Amino acid sequence: MKAIQGMIKGAIALLLIAAISAVGWRGWLWWTTANTPPVAAGTTAKPVKLRIPPGTSAQEIGRDLQALGVIRSATAWDLWSRWRMFKEPDGGFKAGVYQLSPTEPLESVATKIWDGEVVRLGYTIPEGWSLRQMAAYFEEEGFFSAQAFLTAVERFPIAQYTWLPNKSEPGLPLLEGFLYPDTYDVSGLPVEPEAILKQMLDRFEQVALPLYKQGQKQTDLSFSQWVTLASIVEKEAVIANERPRIAGVFVNRLKKNIPLGADPTVEYGLGIQQTPDQPLTLDQVRTPSAYNTYLNTGLPPTPIASPGLASLKATLKPEDTDFLYFVARYDGTHVFSRTLAEHQAAQATIQDKRKSTKSSNAQ
Incomplete structure (x- = not known):
């Protein structure tokens, strides 16, 4: 019976092929166009x-x-x-x-x-991206959906990489900070989240892990703490030569048990991103979160992004400084201070200058 059905289908196909030949390309082109999925107007x-x-x-x-x-x-x-x-x-x-x-x-x-x-299939992950930013990127580039990527992260068998921190607390993001930011060629890989995750973890293992092993004696930070602090440095630093100094400030605050007071950790905990025109509000800074380094001392429970090599190196060998504070100038640089009074004065000066610039531009 199946053989007969197959013969019938084959005969029908041949008849249709003959029909296509008979109506010619114009009719066929109409058919294929009619079978193109519709696209909403304006999209x-x-x-x-x-x-x-x-x-x-x-x-x-x-x-x-x-x-x-x-x-x-x-x-x-x-x-x-x-x-x-x-x-x-x-x-x-x-x-x-x-x-x-x-x-x-x-x-x-x-x-x-x-x-x-x-x-030729490839992708580029910039330094300082979080898992959610990567997920959105892969969906935008047509690799797979953002949710498929995040689901693969949650289910990834971390036991395959013995150096990965084994997070015992439920709800913490697996792999955050350990997917190495770089440009990758995946022409020979399946276009699947699991393969992409493995590729980025392998690169971290090749590049970052040896760096920590070589400089482990220079720091009091554990491996997990090192990557976590480096991720904060990555999000705070814009100018390359400021990375070691920013790392030094954070190390000083950790040693003195002073809250790090890092805006990027608050943003990560709330799932938002501040801008110069819409900075964090006082209510947001006061919102409790495991990642709120204004309310909590010490480091957050996980990295908040994937640090690049420069931030990893700077955190492993921070500048020996007595600075305890810094504030952004909105041009990529920061003002560093030793006391809270100096820090507050620097903040006031920067805000006054910013208001003056806005007023001049408005005129």
Whole structure:
């Protein structure tokens, strides 16, 4: 019975192929355009990336394309595939990674894969990004959804990397701070969150872990504390030569049991990002959180971002200074102070200058 059904399907396909040939390309182009997924007015369809493993059948490719929203009809895809194979029996769809747009006609999508127009797949994670920023980036770039990335983080088997801190407290973000910021080539990897996570962890193991082992005797910080403090330095520092000094200020405050008072930790705990025009409010600074370093002494329970090599080095060898405070000038630099009175005076001066500049610009 299955054999007969297969023969019937094959005969129908041949008839349809003949019909396509009869109506010509104009009719076929209308059909493929009609089977392009609709895009809402005023929006731009985001390209998506599809990896086709060797040996994938034409039907499987069609189903994957339909699931991604690149094509509307897997049936139309199947007809095009059969027509193309009928026309070019020696050809076929090529394995690889393709970047495709939901606004492309089916024929254009199919031709790319038939001709093997693969893309070199890679990604770049800047220093100071959090897991949520990475997740949004991968979704924007068409790798996979942000939620798929965050779910993979939560379920990642950290036992594979014995150097990773084993967080016993539930609810803490796994892997935060340990995904090394860099540019990666993933042309040979599956476009899956697990593979991406492993790649970034491997790079951290290759670059950052030896750095700590070499300088471990120079610091009182544990491995986890080192990465956590480096992540705060990364978020606070803008000018490269200020990193060791900022690290030195934080080390001094830790030694004296003074709260770090770092805005980025409050932002992380609240899931927000302040701007020069919308700084943290007093209520936000007073909001209890495990990451609020105004209310809590010591370091937060985890890193707040992925520190780069410069911040890791600066935290391992901070500047020997007696500064205990610093405040941003809004130009990337900071004013450093030794006493609270000096710090408050610096804050007032910077705020007065900022108000004066705003007033001048408004006139």
